[in-house]
Amino acid sequence: MDDGASLLQPYRVLDLTEGGLNFAGKLLADLGADVIRVEPPSGSATRCRGPFYHDQVHPERSLFWFAFNVNKRGITLDPGTADGAAIFRGLLQSADILLESCPQTMMKCGLDTQSLRELNPCLVHVSVTPFGRNGPYEGYRSNDLITWALSGYLYVCGEPRRPPVRISVPVSEQIAGGCAAAAAMHALWYRNRTGLGQRAEVSQLSAAVWANSMLHGYGVTNTPMQRQGAYRTQGRLKFQELFRCRDGYVTCFLMQGHWGAPFNQQLVAWMQENDMATAELIDLDWSRWLPTTMVRDDDPASITSAERQALMVEEPVAAFLLTKTKSEIFQRALAHSLQIGPVMDVKDISEWPHLKERGFWQPVDHPELSSRLLYPGPFARFSETPVTYRRRPPMIGEHNRELYGESLGYTDEHLRALREAGAI
Amino acid sequence: MTDRVFEGLKVLDFCWVIVGPMTTRFLADHGATVVRVESTGKLDYLRASAPFKDNQPGINRSLFYNEVNTSKLSLGLNMKHPAAASVVRRLIERWQPDLLTESFGVGVMESWGLDYESVRRIRPDIVYFSSTQFGQTGPFARYSGFGNVGAAISGLTNVTGWPDGAPVGAYGALPDMTNPPLGITAILAALDYRERTGKGQRIDLAQAEGFLHYFAPAFLDYSANGRVVRRRGNFDDAACPHGVFPAAGTERWFAIAIQSDEEWLALAAAIGEEWAGDARFATFAGRRANEEELERRLGEWTQGQDAWALMDSLQAARVAAAVVNSPLDLVRDPHLLESFFVEVEHPELGAVLQEGQHFNLCETPAQMRRAPLLGEHNLFVLRELAGYTEEEIADQIAAGLVESP
Numbered sequence: 048m049d050d051g052a053s054l055l056q057p058y059r060v061l062d063l064t065e066g067g068l069n070f071a072g073k074l075l076a077d078l079g080a081d082v083i084r085v086e087p088p089s090g091s092a093t094r095c096r097g098p099f100y101h102d103q104v105h106p107e108r109s110l111f112w113f114a115f116n117v118n119k120r121g122i123t124l125d126p127g128t129a130d131g132a133a134i135f136r137g138l139l140q141s142a143d144i145l146l147e148s149c150p151q152t153m154m155k156c157g158l159d160t161q162s163l164r165e166l167n168p169c170l171v172h173v174s175v176t177p178f179g180r181n182g183p184y185e186g187y188r189s190n191d192l193i194t195w196a197l198s199g200y201l202y203v204c205g206e207p208r209r210p211p212v213r214i215s216v217p218v219s220e221q222i223a224g225g226c227a228a229a230a231a232m233h234a235l236w237y238r239n240r241t242g243l244g245q246r247a248e249v250s251q252l253s254a255a256v257w258a259n260s261m262l263h264g265y266g267v268t269n270t271p272m273q274r275q276g277a278y279r280t281q282g283r284l285k286f287q288e289l290f291r292c293r294d295g296y297v298t299c300f301l302m303q304g305h306w307g308a309p310f311n312q313q314l315v316a317w318m319q320e321n322d323m324a325t326a327e328l329i330d331l332d333w334s335r336w337l338p339t340t341m342v343r344d345d346d347p348a349s350i351t352s353a354e355r356q357a358l359m360v361e362e363p364v365a366a367f368l369l370t371k372t373k374s375e376i377f378q379r380a381l382a383h384s385l386q387i388g389p390v391m392d393v394k395d396i397s398e399w400p401h402l403k404e405r406g407f408w409q410p411v412d413h414p415e416l417s418s419r420l421l422y423p424g425p426f427a428r429f430s431e432t433p434v435t436y437r438r439r440p441p442m443i444g445e446h447n448r449e450l451y452g453e454s455l456g457y458t459d460e461h462l463r464a465l466r467e468a469g470a471i
Numbered sequence: 472m473t474d475r476v477f478e479g480l481k482v483l484d485f486c487w488v489i490v491g492p493m494t495t496r497f498l499a500d501h502g503a504t505v506v507r508v509e510s511t512g513k514l515d516y517l518r519a520s521a522p523f524k525d526n527q528p529g530i531n532r533s534l535f536y537n538e539v540n541t542s543k544l545s546l547g548l549n550m551k552h553p554a555a556a557s558v559v560r561r562l563i564e565r566w567q568p569d570l571l572t573e574s575f576g577v578g579v580m581e582s583w584g585l586d587y588e589s590v591r592r593i594r595p596d597i598v599y600f601s602s603t604q605f606g607q608t609g610p611f612a613r614y615s616g617f618g619n620v621g622a623a624i625s626g627l628t629n630v631t632g633w634p635d636g637a638p639v640g641a642y643g644a645l646p647d648m649t650n651p652p653l654g655i656t657a658i659l660a661a662l663d664y665r666e667r668t669g670k671g672q673r674i675d676l677a678q679a680e681g682f683l684h685y686f687a688p689a690f691l692d693y694s695a696n697g698r699v700v701r702r703r704g705n706f707d708d709a710a711c712p713h714g715v716f717p718a719a720g721t722e723r724w725f726a727i728a729i730q731s732d733e734e735w736l737a738l739a740a741a742i743g744e745e746w747a748g749d750a751r752f753a754t755f756a757g758r759r760a761n762e763e764e765l766e767r768r769l770g771e772w773t774q775g776q777d778a779w780a781l782m783d784s785l786q787a788a789r790v791a792a793a794v795v796n797s798p799l800d801l802v803r804d805p806h807l808l809e810s811f812f813v814e815v816e817h818p819e820l821g822a823v824l825q826e827g828q829h830f831n832l833c834e835t836p837a838q839m840r841r842a843p844l845l846g847e848h849n850l851f852v853l854r855e856l857a858g859y860t861e862e863e864i865a866d867q868i869a870a871g872l873v874e875s876p
Contacts, residue, residue, distance in 0.1 A: 054660040057667070070684065074653065078660045097708055098692040110695060114687035160833070179831075182810035188734075188791035192705065192713060196726035196793040199801040201715070203642040204631055210715040211724055211795055214641050215630040215703040218649075218685045225652035225685075230830035232659035233501060237476040237835055239666065245834035253811045256801070257829050260643025263812070264534040266802035267824055268522040273722070276639040279619075288619060289628070289640055296638055298623040306516075381614045388620030390628045390638055393693045393700055396683065399624075401611040407680055421694040423683045427657040428606070430587075431672035432664060 053079025054432050058235070061085055061138055062119065063147040064227070065093050067220025068175050069115035071146050071227035076118035077426065077434045080144075083450065084121045085135075088469055090443040100416060106443060107415065113440045115224075117411060117422060121441025122450050123471050126156045130470035137455055140167050143238075144231050148175040160246050170244040171234040173227050179250030189251070191217035198255035199262045206276035222258050223251040282339045284353055287361050289390065290368045296390040297368060297376050301360055308333035310386045314364065317379060323367045327359055336360070397421070409436050447471055475502025476835050480662075483559075483568040484508065484543065485585075487515040489618075489647045490678060491574030491602045492539040494654035498570075499542035500828065500837040506568075506852050507543045508559065509845060511874035512551030518845065524820040531819045531844045538825055540842035541815070546853070547846025547874035554872050556583040562857040563593045569665075570658065574602040576615045587673045596671035598661045602654055606677030618644025625682040626689070632702040646682035652829060653681045711758045715795060716770045718778035724795035725778045727769065727785075729758070737788045742772055817841045846874050 055075060060082040062072035069084070076082035084091070096111035097104070106112075126135040135156060139145060145163075147153060153174075163172055174180075177189035184197070195201040195213050205212035230247040238244050256263070265272050273280065277289035279300060288300050301311055311333045318324035338356040343349040368376065373389035380387045389395065402408065409424040425434035451457040451471065465471045480503035484495045492507070499505040509515055515536065523532040531537075548555050563571075571590055573580050580586045580601075587599045604621055605611040622628050625646050632639040654676050665671055683690065689700045707713040710730045718725040729735045732754060739747035746768055751757045758765055773781065778794040785792035796804055802812065802824055813827045828837045853859045853873065867873040 054664045074656055078656070096688075098688060098696065098698065100695045102696060110691040111688040114691050173830075178806065179810050182806040184786075184806040187786045187793075188789060189793075190707075190710060190728045190730060190791055192707070192710075192715075192726050192728045193791050193793045196715070196724075196795045197804070197806075199796045199798050200642065201726065202724070202795050202797045202800075204639070206633075206636075206639050209633065210705075210717070212632060212639065212704055212715070214627065214645075215632075215706070216686055216689050216700060217707075221685045222649055222652075225649060225656070226829040228656045229497065229652040229659075230832065232656050232663075233476050233497070233830075234832055234835075236659060236663065237832075239663065243834065245832060247830050247832045249830040250810065252806070253827070254829060256807065256811060257826060258645055258648040260645065260648060261535050261538055261826070262643075262798040263801045263824065263826065264522045264538070265798040266800070267534060268524070268526055269799065270522060270526075272798050274639075275642075277637060289638060291637070296629075298619045298628060298640070300617070300619050380616075381611055384614075386617055386620065388616050388623040390623045390640075391626055392629045393626055393686075393689050393698075396624070396626050397690060397693050401605060401609045402680070405606055405609040405677070405680075407683075418695070420691055423680070423687050423690055426653050426676075426681050426684050428675040428677075429657070429661060429672055430674075431670055432661075 052432070054429065055080035058143040059083065059141060060144040060146060060231075061142045063145070063149055063152070064175060064224070065091060065148055066096065067115065067217065068146075068148050068224045068227065069093060070221040070224030071173070071175070071231070072119060073115045073117065074225065074228040074426065075144070075231065079432070082119040083138075083446070084116055084119045084441060085138075086121060086123050086443060088123045088125055088444075088471060090123070100418070113420070114422070115221075116440040117436055118438055119441055120438070120446040120450065121444065122447050123444040125470055126152060128468065128470045130465055130468055132156050134451070134455070134470065136166055139163070139170060141454070142167070142170060144171045144173065144235065146173050146175070146227060146231065150174065150176060163246075164244070168244055169238055169242060171231055171238055172244065172246040173231045173234070173249065174246060175223055175227050175249040175251065177251045179253060180248050184252070191219045194219040194251050194255045197252055198259050200255065200259040203262065203272055203274055205274040207274055211274060219251060219255050223249055223254040226254045226257075283342045283350055284339055284357060286357055287365070290365050292368045292376060292389075293370060293372045295373050297373060297387050298390060299364065299368065299387040301364065302386065303337045303339060305334045307336075310384060311336070313383045313385050314387070317383065317385075318363065318367045321367065321370070323363065323370070325363045328363055331360075411436050411439050413439055415442070444471070474835050475838060476832065477501045477503035480504070480570070481566060481568040482506065482570045482572065483563065483566075485571070485573035485575065485580070486602065487574060488517050489535070489539060489644070490650050490654070491572060492517075493648070493651040494602060494658070495543070495572050496539055496541055497651070497655045497829070500839045501832075501835070502838065505543045506848070506856070507540060507545050507843070508550075509545055509547050510550035511547045511845070512549040524823060529819070534823065537817065537820070537823065537842040541825070542838070542840045543843055544848035544852060545843035545846055546849055549872055549874060550583060552870070552872045554870070556585060558857065558867070558872065559583070559585055560593060562852070563590060565858045566856040567594055568597065570598045570600065570662065572600045572602070572658075577603060577607055577612045591671070596665055596669055598658065598665060598671050598674065600654065600658050600674045600676070602650070602676045602678065604678045606680065607675045618647050621646045621678055621682075625679055626686055627682070630700055630702055633704045634702055638702060646678055649685060650676065650678050650681045653684075711755060711762055712765050712769055714766055716766075716773040718773055718781065719775055720778070722797070723778050725773050725781060726793050726795055728791040730791060734790055738785065738790045741785055741788050741790065744772070813839065815839070815841050819844070849873055849875060
């Protein structure tokens with residue numbers, strides 16, 4: 048019965064994805080859908096991913112699993128067994144959305160697009176694979192690093208004299224997971240209008256290319272790019288973007304010309320208050336500070352003098368920022384519209400008053416661990432139907448009895464037999 | 472029966488720059504009517520941002536603008552003109568959009584009398600979506616930072632780099648790019664709810680909050696273990712070797728990720744040199760203990776080789792290995808050309824290679840049209856949707872209220 052308490056209350060989702068792709072089902076679960084995480088009888092491989100609670104390597108202690116499976120129910124099932132396949136077909140008939148990243152399992156169960164349509168013509172089927180279903184890389188092996196490598200993004204991350212470097216926390220699977228949730232909602236909208244389900248395909252590589260800040264635009268214009276580390280290149284010049292401060296680093300891009308002028312003037316005013324503004328900075332007409340436009344390709348001296356213009360600004364700014372803390376700089380940025388932000392670590396973010404005041408961090412009780420963990424809270428705020436955390440992440444097979452018993456009518460005895468046969 | 476997902480859905484889109492327009496692009500490419508209100512008084516600065524086609528600037532020539540605004544209609548309206556808000560209100564009254572989207576700083580829509588409460592009085596069941604960096608409430612709500620600030624405060628900048636050095640920052644503004652799928656998921660859930668219950672609502676998406684979900688395990692690690700994740704270069708918990716190695720050519724790099732002993736054996740066989748058969752490298756623990764030596768030897772083996780040929784041969788041997796594509800390589804990559812990029816015709820730019828879809832719906836694929844020229848659909852929107860006469864529209868143009876292309 049839909050009492051309108053949550054956004055996606057009427058819908059049931061079967062989630063057979065692995066790894067960071069679990070984020071797709073997590074988003075739909077946060078929005079109120081009944082998301083059932085279907086794991087092999089021995090538990091999902093995602094449970095082997097660290098970090099672990101108190102560093103105890105154990106399938107019920109994976110913080111990675113917790114992060115992307117909160118709000119879901121969990122059952123075990125081996126669709127490769129005859130009984131398991133029959134149960135899976137039954138579940139698919141009552142589902143609205145199927146999320147999977149296991150084309151081999153689907154094939155093994157004989158569940159191609161045609162047979163899924165016969166089984167449940169209203170089903171939305173979202174299939175996520177590393178490279179999609181066509182193109183020469185289909186079937187290639189991948190992981191987070193490989194995805195970023197082919198996406199173009201890895202190439203531009205890092206320092207000029209060292210190899211490209213990835214983001215230390217793997218995120219490319221989650222990015223594809225976000226796209227899979229969006230794909231499911233598109234197909235669901237069409238299904239609700241027409242009664243017709245369909246299959247949607249997500250390529251992890253395509254999702255990563257979308258995330259690469261539109262780098263192919265530089266390919267289209269044939270503009271070579273280099274890794275720039277703490278700098279940002281503009282034409283023939285490079286400008287410092289990351290600066291040291293008293294207790295860490297800040298990002299501060301000194302934009303040129305009239306775009307940057309109001310921000311840069313505010314920064315100089317603050318330096319003046321601290322007697323750290325140089326005479327050149329105080330006298331500078333910021334809307335005319337445009338070092339990149341000084342460069343003439345046929346005149347090497349023009350590059351030297353443009354670089355000097357950039358350094359004239361950057362050196363005193365760097366010296367000044369060294370005297371301030373991240374927190375002082377961020378507060379000042381807020382009060383005076385500076386384009387400067389602290390390079391925050393996980394602790395800074397977890398303790399940032401802004402997120403605390405917005406009630407972002409949500410406690411979830413884990414009675415089995417006698418612990419309460421703080422999760423990143425609602426990914427979006429809805430005025431009518433707020434996102435809440437209703438369930439901690441499921442333990443292996445936790446909802447077998449509930450789902451197989453109550454929803455599908457299996458008796459305890461029958462369940463025992465299925466368990467012994469390795470079907471669930 | 473129709474073959475476009477959002478046929479009939481009406482969207483009034485005040486989003487600008489990247490995040491917002493990328494969010495509403497999903498709707499436009501899949502058949503919704505999306506009217507982008509572009510304030511000519513304060514131009515979308517993506518229209519003025521490089522790269523431009525043929526490196527020639529122009530308000531219709533920005534590749535990035537054209538990327539995130541496909542299939543939309545453009546109304547050029549000078550929002551600094553005192554009569555602009557009344558034109559928008561009239562459009563809402565007559566056209567009755569289902570969804571209003573905006574990505575301005577907090578308070579901008581309110582200053583025009585177009586905040587949620589005001590719009591709701593005209594269209595009570597509207598879904599009203601706001602996308603900002605820090606959200607509509609909280610001490611930093613009114614701070615608006617650019618993408619580099621967004622990347623820094625989301626923790627991304629700090630965890631990109633080498634363990635022995637300063638952060639180098641992940642390129643560009645990744646959080647700008649990862650929020651649109653979350654935004655569209657939120658919007659579609661709210662629209663679905665509205666179909667069932669008749670109730671509209673307001674959505675507040677804070678980019679800073681959205682992105683933290685991608686890092687969620689790191690925050691649980693802090694909550695449970697007090698650990699603060701650090702820069703780790705290309706280190707991976709579960710794979711070894713795992714890194715980027717030189718290949719033949721300048722700035723030509725090659726990525727290898729060995730995720731099992733079996734995969735290592737396949738790589739060792741492909742290398743075919745004595746050192747690769749060393750028993751120390753046969754197990755994960757052994758490879759980890761000798762990682763430095765292993766990486767040095769691997770680099771020596773890859774450095775003279777053609778990266779593309781190496782990818783083909785190693786992938787054929789079931790080894791996760793790939794060319795590190797540069798931005799220039801991207802537009803020549805055979806897989807991406809076949810499965811992702813699409814060529815789009817544009818009246819000022821000619822044919823341009825653009826990004827395709829985040830995902831493909833097999834029965835109702837996206838039907839992408841080029842992005843609009845500034846003010847290209849003024850007449851259609853004002854006459855057909857808002858119900859103004861041609862005379863009234865001529866007056867609006869003369870008054871500098873509507874900017875004609």
